[in-house]
Amino acid sequence: MTRRPHRENDRDRGQVAMEYLGFLPLLLLVAMAAIQLGIAAYAASQAGTAARAGARTAASVDARGSGQSNARDAVSDWVESGGFRYGESGGRDITVTVEVKVPSVVPGLDGWWAKRSATMPNERSPF
DSSP states (O other): OOOOOOOGGGGGTTHHHHHHHHHHHHHHHHHHHHHHHHHHHHHHHHHHHHHHHHHHHHHOSSOOSOHHHHHHHTSOHHHHTTOEEEEEEESSEEEEEEEEEOOOSSTTOOOOEEEEEEEEEOTTOOO
């Protein structure tokens, strides 16, 4: 069995793979943070949609259902299942505030709430 002559490059074999393995956790962390940011933006959008639906219903004379039920129906089921809060106030104008819990894909980042409000003129107001 003959041995191959020693070359300078042989010591560096596999170095790129090892560097990639060291960098992989950072890449995964950045990807998970980007996904979490997208989910948070989606939850905030859902809260805004629900607040507008609730305010429109609560302020309208001929609306069907309650503001809370229509706001709840405007939110995706998987977002709503995490947590949903509804608040309504007003006189001349109706303001509805909706909070939805942001689903978490990153362990330890749960407990965030997306909060949005919408105001509509009250059609039932005597003013």
